[in-house]
Amino acid sequence: MGTDRLDEVLDATYDCLTRYGVRRTTMDDIATTMGVSRSAVYQYVRSKDDAFRRLAGRLHEQALARAGRAAADGEAPYAVRVRGVLAAKLDLVLALHEDSPHTAELLDEKARLFGGICSAFTADLRGLLVALFAGLFAEAGTAEGIEPGEAADLCIALVAGLETAADAHSLLSLGSDALVAGLLGAPVTASG
Structure with a gap:
């Protein structure tokens, strides 16, 4: 799994964080921000919590x-x-x-x-x-x-x-x- 794609997931996670905060952000929000499916995001992080920790x-x-x-x-x-x-x-x-x-x-x-x-x-x-x-x-x-x-x-x-x-x-x-x-x-x- 490419580091570039993980960076994209983390960038999208940050974007969602700025808009919604940790609790209100969903995996769907991260996927939508990236323009990919939720299952594509799961290739790089295990969960929303994992995305935020990373x-x-x-x-x-x-x-x-x-x-x-x-x-x-x-x-x-x-x-x-x-x-x-x-x-x-x-x-x-x-x-x-x-x-x-x-x-x-x-x-x-x-x-x-x-x-x-x-x-x-x-x-x-x-x-x-x-x-x-x-x-x-x-x-x-x-x-x-x-x-x-x-x-x-x-x-x-x-x-x-x-x-x-x-x-x-x-x-x-x-x-x-x-x-x-x-x-x-x-x-x-x-x-x-």
Whole structure:
């Protein structure tokens, strides 16, 4: 079974999600959006729940890959790398909130369908941040002897707080730079 067709199913699932939400979307809706029969959709997903889980997984995997690329960019200063990791999460949240009130369901860590995906994403993001801060602190030390895990938790809390802010992207830059500077006890330069 082709990945392209699965992507089409997931794209149609997302389209239905934006219009109807998880509960009101049916397999017939997904099939109609794709222009195929319901049985054709079943060739790629087992059920509506499976389609939504795969969709949530795909979106979180894409955001995590973006965060991973930011974290691994050894040419960029640490502050820029931290900001890139945080931006991947913030961009996912803002894009989903922007598309429809229903799409935010894909971010609910308490949701039966998506909770595990959301929790794993946050844990993986935290792991990237812990590794970044471990490297940063090994090179530069910290202002108060804070641990990399605590720094990562502060960063995740920062992003969670910005998810509803009107100017979230510019506040992310200011907030992440201030956070890194505070953790180091030294200002972050304009380039990083």
